[in-house]
Amino acid sequence: MIKKLLIVLVFSFSRIESSPSIDFTIQNDPKTILSLDTQSIDPNSKWYILETDLEEEVIQNINENNFHTWEWKRIKIPGNLFFNSENYIKTRTVMLAKWIEFNEDKNLQYSFRLGIINDRDRTYFNGNLIGKTGEWDSLIPQNYDKVRIYPIPDQLIHSNKKNLLLVKIQLYFKNSGGIEQDQTLLGPTKEIQSRFFKDEFIKLIFLTIYATVGGYFLFLFIRRRKVRENLFFSLFSFAFVFYNFLRNQLKYELGFPFLEMKKVEYLIILLLIPFMYHFLRTLFNEKYSIFGKILDSFQLCIFVFFFFSSNIEILNFTLANFVQPTWIIYVILIFTILIRNLKKKEKRAIYITVGITIVLIAAIIDTATNRNYWVFPRIMGYAFLFFNISLAIILANSFVKLNEEVEDLNKNLEKKVEERTDALNESLNQLQILKERQDGDYFLTSLLIQPLARIQNRIPSIQFESYINQKKKFHFRGKNGEIGGDICIVGPLTLDSGEYTVFANADAMGKSIQGAGGALVLGVVFQAVLSRVKSNDTKKRPPELWLKDLYIELQSVFASFDGSMLSSVVLGMVGGNGFVYYINAEHPWSILYRDGVSSFIETELSMRKLGFPKNNTHFQIKTFALLDGDILLIGSDGRDDIGIYNGTEIRNINEDETLILRFVERSEGNLLKLVKEIEENGEITDDISFLKITYHSTNKNITISESIRTKFLNIQSEVKKGNEKQALSDILSLIEEAAHPNFHSLAGKIYFQNKEWEKAILHFKKSLEGNPSKENYLYMIAKAEYLLGRLTEAVVWSERLFLRNKFNQKNTKLFFHLLDRMEQYDKKNFYLDFLNISNAESKV
Numbered sequence: 001m002i003k004k005l006l007i008v009l010v011f012s013f014s015r016i017e018s019s020p021s022i023d024f025t026i027q028n029d030p031k032t033i034l035s036l037d038t039q040s041i042d043p044n045s046k047w048y049i050l051e052t053d054l055e056e057e058v059i060q061n062i063n064e065n066n067f068h069t070w071e072w073k074r075i076k077i078p079g080n081l082f083f084n085s086e087n088y089i090k091t092r093t094v095m096l097a098k099w100i101e102f103n104e105d106k107n108l109q110y111s112f113r114l115g116i117i118n119d120r121d122r123t124y125f126n127g128n129l130i131g132k133t134g135e136w137d138s139l140i141p142q143n144y145d146k147v148r149i150y151p152i153p154d155q156l157i158h159s160n161k162k163n164l165l166l167v168k169i170q171l172y173f174k175n176s177g178g179i180e181q182d183q184t185l186l187g188p189t190k191e192i193q194s195r196f197f198k199d200e201f202i203k204l205i206f207l208t209i210y211a212t213v214g215g216y217f218l219f220l221f222i223r224r225r226k227v228r229e230n231l232f233f234s235l236f237s238f239a240f241v242f243y244n245f246l247r248n249q250l251k252y253e254l255g256f257p258f259l260e261m262k263k264v265e266y267l268i269i270l271l272l273i274p275f276m277y278h279f280l281r282t283l284f285n286e287k288y289s290i291f292g293k294i295l296d297s298f299q300l301c302i303f304v305f306f307f308f309s310s311n312i313e314i315l316n317f318t319l320a321n322f323v324q325p326t327w328i329i330y331v332i333l334i335f336t337i338l339i340r341n342l343k344k345k346e347k348r349a350i351y352i353t354v355g356i357t358i359v360l361i362a363a364i365i366d367t368a369t370n371r372n373y374w375v376f377p378r379i380m381g382y383a384f385l386f387f388n389i390s391l392a393i394i395l396a397n398s399f400v401k402l403n404e405e406v407e408d409l410n411k412n413l414e415k416k417v418e419e420r421t422d423a424l425n426e427s428l429n430q431l432q433i434l435k436e437r438q439d440g441d442y443f444l445t446s447l448l449i450q451p452l453a454r455i456q457n458r459i460p461s462i463q464f465e466s467y468i469n470q471k472k473k474f475h476f477r478g479k480n481g482e483i484g485g486d487i488c489i490v491g492p493l494t495l496d497s498g499e500y501t502v503f504a505n506a507d508a509m510g511k512s513i514q515g516a517g518g519a520l521v522l523g524v525v526f527q528a529v530l531s532r533v534k535s536n537d538t539k540k541r542p543p544e545l546w547l548k549d550l551y552i553e554l555q556s557v558f559a560s561f562d563g564s565m566l567s568s569v570v571l572g573m574v575g576g577n578g579f580v581y582y583i584n585a586e587h588p589w590s591i592l593y594r595d596g597v598s599s600f601i602e603t604e605l606s607m608r609k610l611g612f613p614k615n616n617t618h619f620q621i622k623t624f625a626l627l628d629g630d631i632l633l634i635g636s637d638g639r640d641d642i643g644i645y646n647g648t649e650i651r652n653i654n655e656d657e658t659l660i661l662r663f664v665e666r667s668e669g670n671l672l673k674l675v676k677e678i679e680e681n682g683e684i685t686d687d688i689s690f691l692k693i694t695y696h697s698t699n700k701n702i703t704i705s706e707s708i709r710t711k712f713l714n715i716q717s718e719v720k721k722g723n724e725k726q727a728l729s730d731i732l733s734l735i736e737e738a739a740h741p742n743f744h745s746l747a748g749k750i751y752f753q754n755k756e757w758e759k760a761i762l763h764f765k766k767s768l769e770g771n772p773s774k775e776n777y778l779y780m781i782a783k784a785e786y787l788l789g790r791l792t793e794a795v796v797w798s799e800r801l802f803l804r805n806k807f808n809q810k811n812t813k814l815f816f817h818l819l820d821r822m823e824q825y826d827k828k829n830f831y832l833d834f835l836n837i838s839n840a841e842s843k844v
Helices: 002-014 056-060 189-223 228-246 249-254 258-283 290-308 312-343 347-370 380-411 413-449 512-534 543-559 659-667 671-681 706-721 724-737 741-753 757-770 775-787 791-804 809-821 825-843
Strands: 024-026 047-050 073-075 093-101 110-118 120-125 128-133 147-152 162-170 178-181 185-188 462-469 472-476 479-483 486-495 498-508 567-575 579-585 591-594 597-600 622-625 631-635 642-644 688-695
Touching: 093 178, 110 120, 110 128, 110 162, 110 189, 120 147, 128 147, 147 189, 162 178, 185 189, 189 228, 189 249, 189 380, 228 258, 258 290, 258 312, 258 347, 290 312, 312 347, 347 380, 413 472, 413 479, 413 512, 462 486, 462 498, 462 671, 479 512, 486 512, 486 543, 486 688, 498 512, 498 631, 498 688, 512 543, 512 567, 543 567, 543 579, 543 791, 567 688, 591 659, 597 659, 642 671, 659 671, 671 688, 706 724, 706 741, 724 741, 741 757, 741 775, 757 775, 775 791, 775 809, 791 809, 809 825
Parallel strands: 024 093
Antiparallel strands: 047 073, 047 093, 093 162, 110 147, 110 178, 110 185, 120 128, 120 162, 462 688, 472 479, 486 498, 498 567, 567 579, 579 622, 591 597, 591 631, 631 688
8 A cells, every 4th residue: 555655646746747748549430440550641640668667556557647757759660669769679578658549439349459569468558457468477489470459348448538558568589579560450349350350361261272272283293293393383382371371360269389380380481492493493394403402401401400499589590590591592593494494485484484573572571571671461472372373374375285286186186097007107117127127137147157156076075065045036038046146166176286176155245236246256267267277387386376376366356346346255175185275255154064063163254355455465274174074064144144033023133153053963964954944043134155065085094003003103212212213214114014194204204304305305295195284294395395405396385384374483484585595576575465464463
């Protein structure tokens, strides 16, 4: 009671002083809505602001006489207090006041519409609380975008007198607050609410239209997934609808928490501009630029940050200062796309440019409104209608054009069908002519290859079989044929050192005619080299040198095509004793089938395909001794490249190179069974060929009796003891009794140590006839020939060993010394390339 008395005394003394005039608004027509907004044409429409938090007891006693006791300032409402106030707002609670002279109709209920207040408010009329929104002193924002409508109790209205409307506002943001947007009105409650709901429902009607458009474009995308622009526009439309619904006042009728709704609003606004950019980019088939990717990545990072953040002030600051400036770049990219298509005179670009320009202007106005640069109603929801109209025009033109085409098609359907049928028949005839010519080329090429791919063998102990299945099949004038790059060739060869059979299994690069061309070249060169064997000089060549000459000639021919013709190949020769000399130029590893077990006779790649540049530097002749009953299988990569389904419809190409070994064992080395085994376990996807070499020894190993074996062991003991003279006499006697390669090799070694070079050479040669794999005897013969001064013969024997083993240092040193002595510098340079490359590789 004492406190109230003091307040009354203060007010009483204040009345003694003369009071300044008070601005007030008069309600002339009590049945109409009166605007309380500050208007420049009406000097009495001002509002007042007080940067002081008044207690409720004080508010109850404010009247016309003591109003100016406080430092009220005039202010423009609605608007951001931080822009309208002469000084920066220093307190977080402000008082807004408005004087109104009321002409009341006793039959009507009146209400105030106070616009959008930021953030929470307590509204008093003539000192009495008539409405409030938000939790006072809360640390989180309350309802800073909500329109306040408060009914006025009839008993509080002073008819035909000045009434005081006082709004107490507690600010949340540091740079905005007050009655920021919308409008302040006074009028009959029914009229106020009718206008409010009418405006909001009109906005909802527009949103319903936009949602329908978005659903239509989503349906178009579902029907045609490749047309991605329909997806992006539907996503943009739905995002636009959700965003504007969250800006609609009716959202408060749903009862959702305010903070969660604002967070969703911030998330959605991040998606609008990127969706529009991608819609136009995909609509006009534009490239996804690096700037677009950077911007999208930035927007995604901000989206994640917004998703996990709950501080609205931080979200608002980030959006205003970091996100919205990037939209300028998006707009530049969008108009770059449109201008580029306008230059192409694309009609769709014209319609969309008009619509998007209107939307852009509305977006700028709404953004400025959001930032409180001015007070203006939101127009984006209405402006977007123009963009939808531009799309509707595009769709309408498309439908009209489609209908015109359908009508034209219906009118001239029969004629068009006849014309199209004639065109198809003509194309089919042309295609048949071309196919017949192509098959003719295939047929002629296959006729050329057939005589080259012969299997000729004169050695009884060696048997050859071949199988070729080319992937490309054709039919020409009643004859079926096939063509491809696989070829098998076997031919006889007579050298001074004996009878040999030369063989080749090759796979030329390319399909159909290209591969067949490679096979044709290889077959021609191979047969040409064989035909020259009748020359005496050629017959004198040992097997290693002859095989090298054959390879060099094939390599030089293929290399002349500058890499456009390559071929993998196993090239070799075998004698009656089952000893194989061969070269593997990037062909699948050869398979030995012995005693029911299959295995590879190679373990690493040593040479590249024929025709590969500088391939001579990798040249190496390999040797292998077949035993009685052995089967050697050489095949192209079609044996491994089979499609395996493993119970599914997805075909996987086999990557297990050992799978063929299991097939060989199951088929027991039989070619037809082997091919059937492959076909049963997978799908053959490439040309496939096999060359089978079977060895049956006709010269069985010399049987040595136990007594002879004992004598040989005793002779070896004599050699170890140093009794070489007696050992030599005994071994020569033993050779007369039973000739064996090991006996000749021991005699050759004793003669070599005694420097009896002629006799050493004789016995080493006989030992090599029985066992050609003894590489060290090649070196000893070359050394002995050199010491006898027969340099030509020494070069031949040393070169044979060099071709087999480039890493035998003693022989390599002797070989290059002999070439220097004979001044064969070209050959030396040729082989130096072998040695240099090999040394470099061995160091690695």
